[in-house]
Amino acid sequence: MARGYDFKTIEAKWQRVWEESGAFAATEESGKRKFYLLEMFPYPSGRIHMGHVRNYAIGDVLARFLRMRGYNVLHPMGWDSFGLPAENAAIEHRTHPAKWTRDNIAYMRTQLKWMGFSYDWQREITCSDPGYYRWGQWLFLKLYEKGLVYKKSSTVNWCESCQTVLANEQVEGGLCWRDGTSVVQKELPGWFFRITAYAEELLSSLDELHGWPEPVKVMQRNWIGKSVGAEVRFSLVEREEALTIFTTRQDTLFGATFMVLAPEHPLALSLSKGTPQEQQVRAFVDRMKLEDRTQRAVADTKKEGVFTGAYAINPLTHERIPVWIGNFVLLEYGTGAIMAVPSNDQRDFEFAKQYGLPIRLAVRPIDIDLDETTMQQAHEGQGVLVNSGPFTGLGSEQAREAIADFLEREGIGKRTVNYRIRDWGISRQRYWGNPIPIIYCHGCGVVPVPYQELPVILPQDVEVTMKGGSPLQKVATFAHVACPRCGGPARREMDTMDTFVDSSWYFLRFTSPEAEDGPVTPARVNYWMPVDQYIGGIEHAVLHLLYARFFTKAVRDLGLIAVDEPFRRLLTQGMVCKETYKCPEHGFRLPEEVDTDRACKACGRPIEIGRIEKMSKSKKNVIDPEDLLARYGADTARLFCLFAAPPERDLEWSDQGVEGSFRFLSKIVRLVEDQEALLKQPSTPIPFPRLVAGRALYRKAQQTVKRVTEDIEEEFHFNTAISALMELANEMGRFELVGPADEADERRFAYSYAVETLLLLLSPFAPHLCEELWERLGRNGSIFRATWPTYDPSVITAEEIVMVIQVDGKVRSRLFLPAGADDSAMREAALADERVKVWLEDRPIKKVVVVPKKLVNIVTGGV
Missing domain, CATH: 3.90.740.10 (Valyl/Leucyl/Isoleucyl-tRNA synthetase, editing domain)
Incomplete structure (x- = not known):
């Protein structure tokens, strides 16, 4: 009896197996081609959203595909965990930013594991961990020594209510993004990174980034100006x-x-x-x-x-x-x-x-x-x-x-x-950030914190409020210190660093996250860098990517790394979008707040179906990934996100599309389970020239290998790759496995080959299900330890005709001949066929009738 598609049991099982076996841990291996694959790490807001699912599913397909292609893949994950939102949440929920952040990370890590993403969790980085931000302070001091960090007064965006500087991107219509109060211009001293010292190199080396989208390079050129x-x-x-x-x-x-x-x-x-x-x-x-x-x-x-x-x-x-x-x-x-x-x-x-x-x-x-x-x-x-x-x-x-x-x-x-570019002001008058490692002494002036005293630990015993500026000023044990030079009374810098600093070098730390002698281990960082494929939203096209490029060049000039650019190739994925539902009285409504007649359940008034736009909590057009996982499972969620649109295009949500993805995976289960006993039997490979029964299915599988490989490897056209897999599954569903006894081995081989090929090609998209079916078929080891299938160009491109061979009007064999075979070639092939010879023993041939491109009938004189 068929067991069906029990995705909950299957997915829980394989997630446990992968974690317990450390399946995706990466080490430096000189004998393998390395590939560093990275998606932009998330802010730990508390729950992943469909944008995360899509972004990380794109990366995971590539990671799994490349491992099967023989690459040594580094695919890490971490958390961009400092920043204003944590302070907002701490105030709203009356908790501490550190606790709120830790709890969110724990839950989001679990959610990412539920999705089956193949991350090397042994390299996990958290920006608010002193073990990470210590080295951000270390880099600050090194850049300070080289004259790339300085302090000056400048006009800044200032929120009087929050008592902090805001970046231009944090000012929305002249209002603070944090509390909606008016933003004013204020003269304020602050610390700057001298990014202008690299302006010309940042501009000129854009021409060498052949793997970057041209619109992103244009945006950076305009920003540098x-x-x-x-x-x-x-x-x-x-x-x-x-x-x-x-x-x-x-x-x-x-x-x-x-x-x-x-x-x-x-x-x-x-x-x-x-x-x-x-x-x-x-x-x-x-x-x-x-x-x-x-x-x-x-x-x-x-x-x-x-x-x-x-x-x-x-x-x-x-x-x-x-x-x-x-x-x-x-x-x-x-x-x-x-x-x-x-x-x-x-x-x-x-x-x-x-x-x-x-x-x-x-x-x-x-x-x-x-x-x-x-x-x-x-x-x-x-x-x-x-x-x-x-x-x-x-x-x-x-x-x-x-x-x-x-x-x-x-x-x-x-x-x-x-x-046009200006130096990067990194001072922020807020608590939840990396402390700037500077001390002010009345006698000595500005004094860098000695390296041996790093990290300057962000104190935890603070009360975070919207008023009164940074709470660090109220922590006497933090604010007041002895001068490292003269020993006299001094005070610490109260500002913390812009969180863009944290994300400007995290990709370097991933290469050696346990390094204790510096931010990176040179041999390991130079093995992995640059990142071969970076994936993230177009909204980061300028600041994050520009700052990361600046940091890479500055760290290179410190002698720590040997690369000029951080990211060899860049993919900016589109957004996940959905229509909105709006009631004239109650505003935006969730789908469950609308009845089947498209009326508001609260008041009965007709609902206006809005345009397709980015999923947003304020528009109530979001889909909770956990709901999707509960109803359909992770493999379905992944498959839909990858099938619905090319990665660089916006994805329009479709409940029917999700259901269709689930039905396709259920079909794969049936294709295997219905013939499970047969598929477990050893199947003797049959060379293509001798294969007759199942020849078309074998060729379709080979064509699918070519198409899926090229679609993933060259243009990330996952949607067309999945479409090719669906076509192969349909061909398998139509295949007649039962036939004449003398064709049994050929049919079993062709079907077994198609099933194995389908599972191997589908595995990066639906990893849990493919692992399960691979095991059920008795194949050795994880499917991700198997080699990615290859194809024979001569099989794919061969143009053939099926020639039916009759003896005295009864079909005795079939042959595949080149499409250009003439009557003479058809006659010779028919007479030479081993199956036909059996029927011709002791029988004289009276004549041979050839129907061009279709049939040969051998008429005998009988026994």
Whole structure:
């Protein structure tokens, strides 16, 4: 009797076997090709979601496939466990961030094991573990010694309620992502990594990342933002200071009719001091502190500004031009000051029109006359210089070189390469993060914590609240220490590191997580690095990936590793999406809150079926992986996520698709169980040329090997690979295993070969079920110790016809012949067939009738 698909028992059994045997532990083996496979590690929020399931299922298919292909695979997992969400949860649940984090990790680890992911759990990393963050502090000090870490005051996003700095990505519509209060701009001292020292290498080496998606590289190029141009100094009237601007269009200098400073510019307030504009300027600057800086830079944002009362001198025209403050200029771009050329820059044009400022044409299009008094928009392209003194008549490109020469010769400017990227501010005024290993002494100044005193342990006896800044300030035993140099009273740095620091080198630590003499063991890290395949969301395309690249290059320059880039290939998987259900009265509803008539169960009003969008708790369109596991099992969940869409595309959820995946796996069980006794018997391999019965099934299995191998290995087209497996299963379902007695061995061989091939090819997608069926068939060892099947190109590509051979009108044999076989070849093959010869003994042949491409009938004279 068939046992059916008891996925709960099967999956629990094999998860236990894998864990007890350490099936996926990796060691350095010089005789094998290494492959380092890594998915971006998760934040321990408490429960995995379908995005996790999809991301990690993609990686697990590759890990299992590569092991069967003979690779030595490193496939680790860890936890990005520091950060603000833990503090939020601690406050909400009245617990400690450490306990909340530990509990979440324990539960999520169990969930990941339920999914059957083949991780080397012996290498598990937790960022909030002192054994890990000790080495983050160690790297901080090493980079500090090399001048790549420094402290300065800067304008930051500040949440007064949380008393902490926020990254731009943590400001949503001018509000704090943590509690929704307004974010202001504040001058604050903080620690920075000098990422700009690597700007050119970070940019140029993008061209060598052939395994990265081009959109990600474009995003990084834009973020780094290399610009070739000139710095120009504008002296200020009746002041000793000067304003320096950077421009890529020095050919438009003669058209500069005013200047604009960012509201955060150091001179923004001082230029207006003592003038009638002082109060107006101060009010404008204070208002800009409350606005989202990234939104200010958007092209269609309304241009606003205020005159400072000061004037500068255009160094080429020697004219006095007014200095304004404008909302569209940002301190972090260029120098925080611009020369405004309204005739040749659209932002400047809109600003000039708004405030009635002069417009002078500096560059006009070739063969087109423009009148600045009637211009409707700026001419931002190249052209010919006009109104530009000795440079009039030159083309833009020639003029840029000539004017750059003039600026350098006159000492009023110089050729310059500018980068949009700014140094990475890592100071955070919060508790749950890696302590910055710095001590402040009244006599000695800034003193690094000695290496032998690392790690600086984050104290646990604190109360985390939303008020009063970091609770570390209230822990006297932590805050007050003796100076390591003079022994006098000193205090620790109260800021902790941005959590991006933790995720910028964790992939290095995975190679030697137990190392005690340094963050990595050089021989082991150089064996495994770089990561051969990295998998994660497109939302990390810039900051995380850029910071990881910077850290890799900086650690390389410390002499610890021998690679230039951390990730050889990158896959950015799409999101998991589902339709939303919305009630006019009760808002978004869960599926179980909607009845079969698509009405709200609470009020009976019709439900609006919304568009397909990313799964979100706020939209109530989430699917809990645990519900999926309980109803269908891990293999079904994995299979659906991989079959529903290519990895790089968004996946649209389908309950019917999940059910279909479950039915397919149940069919595989039946294909094996229905013939289990036969499949357990030894099957003698039959060379393809001699195989007649089952020949088509054998060829289909070989074709499936080729297709699945290429789909996984080349383009990660898991959906088409699974489709090929479904086609093979359908062919097996139609195969007639029972036939003439003399064909029994051939049919059994063909079916056995197809079953083994199907299980081997399916095993990376549905590992639990394939392990179980492999064992039931009596095959030795784990299916993942078996070799990935190969194919014979001649079998796959052969074009054949099936030739039926009759003797006196009765079918006695079948042969496969090349499709081009003519009548003569068919006749010769029929007479030479061993089965036919038996029927021709002692019988004279009267004639041979050939039906081209189909049949040969041998007519005898009888006995």
